[in-house]
Amino acid sequence: MDLRYSEADEQLRAELRAWLAEAVPAHGAPPPRDDWPARRAYDTGWQQRLHSAGYAGINWPAEFGGRAASATGELVYYEEMARAGAPYIGHNFVGIRHGGPTLIAEGSDAQKRRHLPRILRGEEVWCQGFSEPGAGSDLAALQTSAVRDGDCYVVNGHKTWTSFAHTADYCELLARTDPNAPKHRGISWLIMPMDLPGIEIRPLPTLLGESDFSEVFLSDVRVPVENRVGAENDGWRVMNVTLRFERGSAWASDIFELREFLSELAGLARQRGGWENPALRREAGHLAAEADALWALMKWQLAEAVKTGVPGVGGSALKLAFTELNQRVYELGVRLLGRAGLAREDIGALPCARIVDKFLNTLSLTIAAGTSQIQRNIIAERSLGMPREPR
Amino acid sequence: MDFQLSEDQRALQQGIRSFCDDRYRFERIAELAREPALRDDWQALAGMGVFGLRLPELEGGVGLGMAEAAVVFAELGRCLAPGPILWSHLLAALIPGAASGETLVGGLDCAHGGADWSGRGDAESRGAAPVLIESGAELDALAVLRGDGVHRIDGPALAAGRKVGTPLDPLTPLLHLPALPQGERIADADAAAKLRLQGAVLVAALQLGIAESTLELAVAHAKTREQFGRPIASFQAIKHFCADMFTRQELARAAVYAAAATLDDPEIGDPTRAAAAARIVAGEAAMKNARQCIQIHGGMGYTWEMPPHYYLKRALVLEQTLTPTDTHCETMAACLATGG
Ligand SMILES: Cc1cc2nc3c(=O)[nH]c(=O)nc-3n(C[C@H](O)[C@H](O)[C@H](O)COP(=O)(O)OP(=O)(O)OC[C@H]3O[C@@H](n4cnc5c(N)ncnc54)[C@H](O)[C@@H]3O)c2cc1C
Numbered sequence: 001m002d003l004r005y006s007e008a009d010e011q012l013r014a015e016l017r018a019w020l021a022e023a024v025p026a027h028g029a030p031p032p033r034d035d036w037p038a039r040r041a042y043d044t045g046w047q048q049r050l051h052s053a054g055y056a057g058i059n060w061p062a063e064f065g066g067r068a069a070s071a072t073g074e075l076v077y078y079e080e081m082a083r084a085g086a087p088y089i090g091h092n093f094v095g096i097r098h099g100g101p102t103l104i105a106e107g108s109d110a111q112k113r114r115h116l117p118r119i120l121r122g123e124e125v126w127c128q129g130f131s132e133p134g135a136g137s138d139l140a141a142l143q144t145s146a147v148r149d150g151d152c153y154v155v156n157g158h159k160t161w162t163s164f165a166h167t168a169d170y171c172e173l174l175a176r177t178d179p180n181a182p183k184h185r186g187i188s189w190l191i192m193p194m195d196l197p198g199i200e201i202r203p204l205p206t207l208l209g210e211s212d213f214s215e216v217f218l219s220d221v222r223v224p225v226e227n228r229v230g231a232e233n234d235g236w237r238v239m240n241v242t243l244r245f246e247r248g249s250a251w252a253s254d255i256f257e258l259r260e261f262l263s264e265l266a267g268l269a270r271q272r273g274g275w276e277n278p279a280l281r282r283e284a285g286h287l288a289a290e291a292d293a294l295w296a297l298m299k300w301q302l303a304e305a306v307k308t309g310v311p312g313v314g315g316s317a318l319k320l321a322f323t324e325l326n327q328r329v330y331e332l333g334v335r336l337l338g339r340a341g342l343a344r345e346d347i348g349a350l351p352c353a354r355i356v357d358k359f360l361n362t363l364s365l366t367i368a369a370g371t372s373q374i375q376r377n378i379i380a381e382r383s384l385g386m387p388r389e390p391r
Numbered sequence: 392m393d394f395q396l397s398e399d400q401r402a403l404q405q406g407i408r409s410f411c412d413d414r415y416r417f418e419r420i421a422e423l424a425r426e427p428a429l430r431d432d433w434q435a436l437a438g439m440g441v442f443g444l445r446l447p448e449l450e451g452g453v454g455l456g457m458a459e460a461a462v463v464f465a466e467l468g469r470c471l472a473p474g475p476i477l478w479s480h481l482l483a484a485l486i487p488g489a490a491s492g493e494t495l496v497g498g499l500d501c502a503h504g505g506a507d508w509s510g511r512g513d514a515e516s517r518g519a520a521p522v523l524i525e526s527g528a529e530l531d532a533l534a535v536l537r538g539d540g541v542h543r544i545d546g547p548a549l550a551a552g553r554k555v556g557t558p559l560d561p562l563t564p565l566l567h568l569p570a571l572p573q574g575e576r577i578a579d580a581d582a583a584a585k586l587r588l589q590g591a592v593l594v595a596a597l598q599l600g601i602a603e604s605t606l607e608l609a610v611a612h613a614k615t616r617e618q619f620g621r622p623i624a625s626f627q628a629i630k631h632f633c634a635d636m637f638t639r640q641e642l643a644r645a646a647v648y649a650a651a652a653t654l655d656d657p658e659i660g661d662p663t664r665a666a667a668a669a670r671i672v673a674g675e676a677a678m679k680n681a682r683q684c685i686q687i688h689g690g691m692g693y694t695w696e697m698p699p700h701y702y703l704k705r706a707l708v709l710e711q712t713l714t715p716t717d718t719h720c721e722t723m724a725a726c727l728a729t730g731g
Contacts, residue, residue, distance in 0.1 A: 003660075004392060006392065075392075262727055284723075285720035285724035289668035292649075293643070297644075307393075377627070377634075380633055384633055384637060386624040
């Protein structure tokens with residue numbers, strides 16, 4: 001039961017901290033939320049900075065240009081990023097956390113050479129075209145079709161909730177290549193350039209009123225067969241392979257921020273009044289206890305993954321607990337603002353814009369990347385061996 | 392960093408688990424609820440090193456730390472082991488014979504027990520909390536944590552107490568005293584504070600054990616009980632209940648072990664904050680899991696014969712052992728306010 005960081009970890013921490021102390025201020029403030037070209041430039045510019053400093057792809061293997069940090073080194077990385085208030089991964093999310101790792105595990109040499117260095121350098125932005133109007137939690141029900149025609153797949157379909165679709169260069173696309181196979185079997189994983197003819201992108205305003213995600217309509221889009229990752233009809237497995245890379249330490253940034261926010265909230269309540277109310281103090285204290293427990297659970301799971309070589313086993317419990325806790329914490333923040341929280345812009349000295357928007361944003365966390373209900377199904381079935389839901 | 396049980400800790404866990412499986416089978420637990428046999432158990436627990444676990448080997452102890460103690464107490468919580476094991480363990484270094492099991496030591500925390508330690512007999516009628524001592528009639532010594540330190544009261548001085556006819560937890564008999572007798576101060580305020588801190592982590596470990604075993608019972612029952620032609624475990628309402636129980640258990644385990652490790656090595660964090668967090672999260676896990684375990688058992692869960700109610704009742708006892716949850720929440724709040 002050793003919770004101490006190694007000397008190597010502490011050295012990485014010191015290096016990172018020194019670098020971040022200069023790099024974060026140098027990168028400046030984020031652009032306005034509706035200026036998408038500027039946002040892309042800001043996010044990818046940060047990726048370039050990470051790359052020049054040798055911190056890009058923290059968990060990617062060294063042979064593909066990654067930092068190949070140890071599990072705990074990765075934890076230190078995410079912790080320090082949050083502590084320094086470093087820019088959010090944003091536009092680089094799918095490429096760095098998902099698409100890149102999938103190529104590393106399953107891509108051809110040509111695909112790796114073509115994409116990996118550019119993803120690491122922030123020159124390529126990826127999006128994820130998995131969900132469809134009729135295929136959300138039941139992703140394998142997807143209907144987008146890819147029909148072979150010579151050296152191309154002709155793709156037709158309708159993707160939705162595609163984050164960064166309107167600014168991305170490539171899309172990791174799941175499409176059905178065998179309509180007659182059982183639903184998990186006939187799917188293929190394709191790299192779709194977003195500038196191909198036949199792709200129409202219609203931004204969908206979120207409940208924040210921003211267009212973070214879009215609907216994507218695909219009409220006779222010709223995707224080269226060489227862009228397929230893995231075997232034809234083996235896309236479901238390819239998609240799951242990515243999970244191998246998820247050690248779950250990326251949560252470190254989020255949990256760190258949550259704990260910081262609770263301290264901020266206490267400060268705010270002491271300044272503005274509210275802290276003299278024992279009910280508020282105890283509620284904040286209780287939430288802080290849960291946040292601390294999550295922090296410990298993340299380290300526990302990390303060590304377990306290192307030991308067993310199988311990451312992500314307990315990830316559902318962590319995701320479930322973290323996302324639900326996040327909502328409760330920011331809801332308390334909004335309540336503390338009182339009537340000032342009716343505004344999504346700062347009122348007087350109160351940071352309403354950040355707190356209210358963050359609360360609204362937390363509502364997506366229990367939906368995206370597997371809803372809370374799906375996580376509960378997974379826990380009940382995989383961890384507790386209870387009967388499976390219909391598939 | 393390797394935040395998992397070490398080989399040795401795993402072996403310790405296995406050892407204590409098979410001891411508990413053997414000694415505290417549910418049939419015997421039900422028997423003990425009718426007829427306590429603490430003395431017998433005390434010798435066996437001492438033999439396992441439960442009381443002297445953290446005492447240096449030179450003093451006849453096992454020489455282990457809080458991490459190992461947490462592992463052991465989680466197992467004791469799982470099997471509903473009765474009696475003031477916590478107190479006999481906490482006082483091992485302060486009361487002769489506690490570690491060897493010869494002196495059966497119980498305890499009370501006046502800071503939060505609200506007991507009138509001034510010795511005035513009319514305190515209760517003036518609204519002070521009653522003086523209720525767990526297993527009070529069987530104790531050789533009672534350790535009282537007060538503001539000024541740890542006090543020892545010998546068993547015979549508790550003779551004025553009345554046995555409570557129907558204690559909440561059938562495995563935790565109570566002695567009701569008109570007032571707490573004066574005792575002998577055996578350690579200072581710092582020592583009392585330390586016992587409270589260690590005690591909080593060990594209470595949390597016991598609560599973790601309850602969260603674990605109630606989940607196991609619930610899942611096992613759900614898989615075998617059939618209604619509407621299929622196991623109730625196939626109903627999503629039941630699955631999601633169990634998934635939430637699992638999540639609470641996982642959080643509690645991480646928090647308890649983290650707190651224990653932090654007490655062993657204060658350089659990794661603030662022991663006070665870690666202990667409070669563990670106690671809050673584990674207390675909630677024990678209470679909620681025990682309640683949901685009863686619910687999942689249906690009518691059977693409401694019967695005396697079945698185990699679930701014992702867990703719920705024990706969880707309620709633990710909630711009132713040492714510092715209660717609200718106070719731990721205040722501690723966490725104070726940490727937030729001071730940036731601790
Ligand atoms: C902010 C945001 C960004 C996203 N970005 C992307 C992206 O970039 N690319 C992409 O492909 N997708 C993206 N998604 C889509 C996301 O993956 C889906 O929203 C999610 O999988 C849920 O699918 P759904 O919206 O169709 O809801 P549904 O599956 O229709 O679920 C509706 C409700 O039913 C419940 N439910 C469904 N099935 C079950 C079941 N078996 N048991 C119990 N309850 C069930 C759900 O929990 C939910 O409460 C994003 C979503 C959000 C919110």
